[in-house]
Amino acid sequence: MAAKGQVTRQANKEKRKEKILTVARNLIAQEGFDALTVNKLAQGAGVTIPTVHNLFGKKNDVVLALFQRLVDKVDDVLAEPELVDPIQASEAFLDNLLALYSSDEAFYRAAFLGGERLGLFEHELNEGVFKKSIRVAERLCERALEHGYLQGRLDSRWLAQQLFGSQRLARQDWVSGYIDLAHYRQQALIGMLITFAADATPALHERICDRVSQLAR
Amino acid sequence: MAAKGQVTRQANKEKRKEKILTVARNLIAQEGFDALTVNKLAQGAGVTIPTVHNLFGKKNDVVLALFQRLVDKVDDVLAEPELVDPIQASEAFLDNLLALYSSDEAFYRAAFLGGERLGLFEHELNEGVFKKSIRVAERLCERALEHGYLQGRLDSRWLAQQLFGSQRLARQDWVSGYIDLAHYRQQALIGMLITFAADATPALHERICDRVSQLAR
DNA sequence: AGTAAAATTTTAGTATTAGTTAAAATTGGT
DNA sequence: ACCAATTTTAACTAATACTAAAATTTTACT
Numbered sequence: 001m002a003a004k005g006q007v008t009r010q011a012n013k014e015k016r017k018e019k020i021l022t023v024a025r026n027l028i029a030q031e032g033f034d035a036l037t038v039n040k041l042a043q044g045a046g047v048t049i050p051t052v053h054n055l056f057g058k059k060n061d062v063v064l065a066l067f068q069r070l071v072d073k074v075d076d077v078l079a080e081p082e083l084v085d086p087i088q089a090s091e092a093f094l095d096n097l098l099a100l101y102s103s104d105e106a107f108y109r110a111a112f113l114g115g116e117r118l119g120l121f122e123h124e125l126n127e128g129v130f131k132k133s134i135r136v137a138e139r140l141c142e143r144a145l146e147h148g149y150l151q152g153r154l155d156s157r158w159l160a161q162q163l164f165g166s167q168r169l170a171r172q173d174w175v176s177g178y179i180d181l182a183h184y185r186q187q188a189l190i191g192m193l194i195t196f197a198a199d200a201t202p203a204l205h206e207r208i209c210d211r212v213s214q215l216a217r
Numbered sequence: 218m219a220a221k222g223q224v225t226r227q228a229n230k231e232k233r234k235e236k237i238l239t240v241a242r243n244l245i246a247q248e249g250f251d252a253l254t255v256n257k258l259a260q261g262a263g264v265t266i267p268t269v270h271n272l273f274g275k276k277n278d279v280v281l282a283l284f285q286r287l288v289d290k291v292d293d294v295l296a297e298p299e300l301v302d303p304i305q306a307s308e309a310f311l312d313n314l315l316a317l318y319s320s321d322e323a324f325y326r327a328a329f330l331g332g333e334r335l336g337l338f339e340h341e342l343n344e345g346v347f348k349k350s351i352r353v354a355e356r357l358c359e360r361a362l363e364h365g366y367l368q369g370r371l372d373s374r375w376l377a378q379q380l381f382g383s384q385r386l387a388r389q390d391w392v393s394g395y396i397d398l399a400h401y402r403q404q405a406l407i408g409m410l411i412t413f414a415a416d417a418t419p420a421l422h423e424r425i426c427d428r429v430s431q432l433a434r
Numbered sequence: 435a436g437t438a439a440a441a442t443t444t445t446a447g448t449a450t451t452a453g454t455t456a457a458a459a460t461t462g463g464t
Numbered sequence: 465a466c467c468a469a470t471t472t473t474a475a476c477t478a479a480t481a482c483t484a485a486a487a488t489t490t491t492a493c494t
Contacts, residue, residue, distance in 0.1 A: 012442095012490090013441095013442085037479085037480070037481085038480080038481065038482080039479085039480080039481095047443075047444095048443065048444055048445085049444090049481085049482085050443070050444065050445090050482085050483075050484095051442080051443055051444080053481085053482065053483080054442070054443075055442095058481085058482080059480095059481065059482090119393075121393075121395075122393075122394070122395055153422075153426040154411065154414065154426060154429060155429070155430070158407055158411065158429060159411070161404075161407075162383075162407070162408055162411050165383070165386050165408065166379075166382070168386065169382050169385065169386045169389075172386075172389065176338075176339075177339070178339060187378075190375055190378075190379070191379055191382065194371065194375065194376070194379050194411075194412055194415045195411055195412075195415070197371065197414075197415035197416070198411045198412070198414035198415040198425075199414070205370075208415075209370040209371060212371060212372070212375060213372070226461085226462065226463085226468095226469065226470075229461090229462085229470095230470085233471095254450095254451070254452080255451085255452065255453080256450095256451075256452090264471080264472090265471070265472055265473080266452090266453085266472095267453095267454085267455085267471075267472070267473090268470085268471060268472075270453075270454080271470075271471075275452090275453080276452070276453080
């Protein structure tokens with residue numbers, strides 16, 4: 001049998017946690033990771049400092065919670081690619097990802113930033129998403145090869161790593177505040193297309209060159 | 218006319234500054250940027266806290282000094298490429314850079330880390346090196362084109378950006394502690410070669426594929 | 435509606451850090 | 465041996481993360 005008054009309490013607790021996470025997200029996105037102090041967090045959420053600790057534990061646990069939500073969301077959107085054509089697949093993939101990020105830019109920037117600063121990208125927590133991304137990219141290359149878009153002269157795993165790397169670098173620059181989402185898309189897309197061009201059959205190579213020239217600098 | 222006793226005093230001052238910078242470098246490289254406290258800095262250098270402030274100013278000015286030395290060193294090694302062949306040029310370029318980094322790995326890791334953390338890469342201080350790197354990469358592409366290694370179907374500026382990006386991503390991973398210098402070289406080289414392959418004439422393309430397959434995973 | 439118990443927040447505090455400063459002690463050059 | 469530059473001693477302020485225990489709120493039951 002449940003203890004007294006668990007349901008409503010739990011719900012309110014969740015509301016406060018959400019509020020705190022929202023404040024954290026905005027603080028990090030607007031003023032940078034170092035601006036995230038428990039004091040500001042508490043003030044912004046309308047609670048006192050120990051409440052933050054009661055709800056999350058250490059300050060880093062707040063960031064950890066933010067990051068966990070990021071991983072869940074990104075994992076969802078990282079579905080198997082349906083398109084076979086490398087150009088279309090690249091654009092669709094980026095559109096998918098970027099649509100997610102645009103839906104709550106402050107949150108995603110903050111969560112990535114926090115993840116970086118806490119060294120969360122080297123640990124198992126993220127390992128799943130990392131490996132999944134590479135696998136999706138590899139599958140993309142293999143299917144392109146099967147359908148005659150690629151020559152197969154370069155190992156799919158290296159192409160995949162490069163595809164992923166192009167996107168990762170652009171994301172870094174976006175998270176660091178150097179570029180906006182539009183440039184993120186452009187930079188990542190060019191990187192992916194150049195990568196495909198490295199092993200493309202003549203027909204695809206021609207199309208990639210055309211597509212790249214369209215992209216204004 | 219110089220004031221009394223300036224020469225030796227100045228020299229000793231420099232020695233103390235060097236000592237402090239060395240301690241800072243080791244602290245950052247071994248324990249991370251957040252481990253850098255003025256207290257540890259003073260203790261490690263065998264001086265007191267006010268001395269650190271007297272010699273450098275704010276704590277960040279110590280990191281700034283570290284970063285300035287990095288910029289100077291990297292700028293020196295970023296000479297115009299002498300080789301025309303893209304494969305040879307890529308390897309030579311990376312060997313040059315990596316030789317520099319291996320000569321004092323702790324220093325370079327610490328300085329890059331500090332630069333990132335202080336947001337020094339978006340400011341003018343580094344702008345010079347950034348632009349110079351891109352320019353070197355562009356020149357490389359143009360010369361490769363002139364000598365019949367490239368087809369000229371893809372804009373040199375985009376290829377250059379991608380070349381630079383490949384190296385930058387590998388560097389990031391090294392600075393973050395995910396990979397060592399040997400993997401840095403391999404990762405960057407593969408990225409650069411794949412980039413060249415995207416616009417290579419058949420002969421070069423063949424050679425790049427061969428070279429890439431040699432590189433063990 | 436009132437009340438006792440449980441969950442939760444707050445009050446008030448600790449410990450560590452960065453960054454200063456004034457005056458005393460030390461160091462180095464001539 | 466003297467003088468000037470420099471470092472140290474010995475304080476201070478302000479900000480940070482975090483915690484134990486008291487006070488408060490909320491729930492479920494009568």
